[in-house]
Each structure stands twice: as C-alpha cells, then as structure tokens.
Amino acid sequence: MGLLVKGKWYDKWDYNNDEGEFIREESQFRNWITKDGSAGPTGEAGFKAEPGRYHLYVSLACPWASRALIMRSLKGLEDMISISVVNTLMGENGWTFEEEEGVIQDPVIHADYLYQIYTHVEPEYSGRVTVPVLYDLKQNKIVNNESADIMRMLNSAFDEVGANDKDFLPENKMTEIDEINEKVYGTINNGVYKAGFATTQEVYEKEVTTLFDALDDIEERLEHSRYLVGDEITEADWRLFTTLIRFDSAYHGHFKCNIKRIVDYKNLWRYTRELYNEPGVKETVNFDHIKKHYYRSHKQINPNGIVPKGPELDFSLDK
Numbered sequence: 001m002g003l004l005v006k007g008k009w010y011d012k013w014d015y016n017n018d019e020g021e022f023i024r025e026e027s028q029f030r031n032w033i034t035k036d037g038s039a040g041p042t043g044e045a046g047f048k049a050e051p052g053r054y055h056l057y058v059s060l061a062c063p064w065a066s067r068a069l070i071m072r073s074l075k076g077l078e079d080m081i082s083i084s085v086v087n088t089l090m091g092e093n094g095w096t097f098e099e100e101e102g103v104i105q106d107p108v109i110h111a112d113y114l115y116q117i118y119t120h121v122e123p124e125y126s127g128r129v130t131v132p133v134l135y136d137l138k139q140n141k142i143v144n145n146e147s148a149d150i151m152r153m154l155n156s157a158f159d160e161v162g163a164n165d166k167d168f169l170p171e172n173k174m175t176e177i178d179e180i181n182e183k184v185y186g187t188i189n190n191g192v193y194k195a196g197f198a199t200t201q202e203v204y205e206k207e208v209t210t211l212f213d214a215l216d217d218i219e220e221r222l223e224h225s226r227y228l229v230g231d232e233i234t235e236a237d238w239r240l241f242t243t244l245i246r247f248d249s250a251y252h253g254h255f256k257c258n259i260k261r262i263v264d265y266k267n268l269w270r271y272t273r274e275l276y277n278e279p280g281v282k283e284t285v286n287f288d289h290i291k292k293h294y295y296r297s298h299k300q301i302n303p304n305g306i307v308p309k310g311p312e313l314d315f316s317l318d319k
C-alpha cells in the first residue's frame, strides 16, 4: 500500500494519526457528468453523458467501488460505461492489473498499476490512489474518484441516452437520505475501517462500540420500515448494503468487528438478503475477491496473509 507524491509512487503505510486513529483522505477529482455537459454541483463543465465515452475502474473487493458498480448495473448502464477490474491484492505497488480470475485489463494505456492512470492524467499528482475512478476516454481525464458523487451522477445523467428511469434519489426524500447517509458513513461504512485500522486498544474499543451502536439503531429502524427511507429502495440502502454484504466474510474477522455478525440480526439479515437478491446486484458481489483482498493486503493486521475458508453464508430469500 502506498501513495503518490508529486507523481512518484512511495510504498508506505500512512493512514493513522498520532492517537492511533484511522484518517481517510478526501477524494480529489470531483467533476460531474451531466445530461448536457454543464457543470454539476462540484468541479468543471465539459463532461456530457454519452454512451461509450466513460470507463470505470473498480475493485470487486472494495465497498466504495461496489457502490458505483451497483448503480451502473441497476440503471442498465453496462453497455454504456465499460469497466476495468483490479487484482485483489493491494500490495507494494497499490492496485495492479496483474492477471487473476475476474481481473479486467486497462484499455487506456495498458497500465500495470492503477497509479499510472492517475499520473497519466496528472503527472504531478500527490495523494492516495483509490478506486472507484470514473474516466473520460474522450478527453483523457479523470472525471471523479469519489463513489458518493459517482452514484449520484449515474442515477440520472444518462437517463436521456438510454439508461432506465429508476430513481434512487426521489426529490421528496432527499433530506432524509442525506441525513441517514451521513450517519451510516461515519459509523458503519467508515466505521469498520476505523475499528479495523485502529492501532491502540482504546481507539479500537471506542470505534467498534460506535459501530455496533449504529448497527443496533438500524436494526431498530428496520423493525418498522422495509428499507432505510420507507418502502422504496433508495441510494441510502445501496450505500449501507456494500458494507453489510462484506461484514460477516471480512470485517467480522479481519477488522475484529465481532460483537455480532449480520446474520445474527433479524432485520439487518432480512434486509441484506433482500437487497442482494434485487436484479443485477449479486453479479456485482464477489466473495472470493472480498476475502482475498482484505486478508492478504493488510499485512500489519494479518502478517501471514492467510485467507479463512468460511464463513458459509446463504443469502437466499426463503431462510
């Protein structure tokens, strides 16, 4: 694992502050694809929704990249936005395109490493090299590398050029969606990382407690509501789902988020299975990539890189 400093790759672990807390860096590319190419809420103009123009770099292991992948699938954008899939191991060169089952090579510069895509568009880039990356094949620019933005643009930008009309961000639910997203992000999506990457007992215990308090709250909320914001699936559900689907296979063991498993919660388990069985979703979930990535990439947590055999999970709906 490492990062770019003025376009040069350094292999170093640099995520924690002096107190042992995990600190996530802000994503740097924040342009927006719009129906007519006008500027979106952030970034510059010039990115018009056109079939075949954009390419998405993902890891099938990564919950953030999977948000983008799920939205691409739910909106029927598979033929309009092509993808590359990185190798499961994030090692000394970061994400790579080394051959492995499920890997899809980079069509742009036939890169060996994802960081080469970043330096291809910005030779002096400094920062982390993360997935997802939404890339403009026409202008050779990175449009955006923030999954929260990518989800939002895919929800509607391509609707007039062939995407289906599903809307996961209904206007009248936006306030509630934003509120729940914020809570879920801080305590659950990022919460598993904050617990897993803590480097002191004290920080770990604080973070894992916050995480399970939040899961208990969601469990309670789902007692009265089929989805997070009423009876229709919204963006908020997909943002929570990509963490829940990885929980028992990766976070419970590798990140020591083991007070309970998702399968132990009545409502959260029902909810996770329902979302997993929505058309187009299970195709984006690859447990082999998920387990291999987490257990093999973070040597400071699991030095021998042993990948556990289990757990056996059955996501069918008739359980």
Ligand SMILES: N[C@@H](CCC(=O)N[C@@H](CS)C(=O)NCC(=O)O)C(=O)O
Residues within 6 Å of the ligand: 001, 002, 026, 027, 059, 061, 062, 063, 064, 065, 094, 128, 129, 130, 131, 132, 145, 146, 147, 148
């Ligand atoms: N805020 C970003 C976070 C993306 C992210 O951290 N992705 C991880 C993979 S799960 C990554 O690529 N990490 C590489 C690194 O931090 O060096 C987003 O939501 O898109």
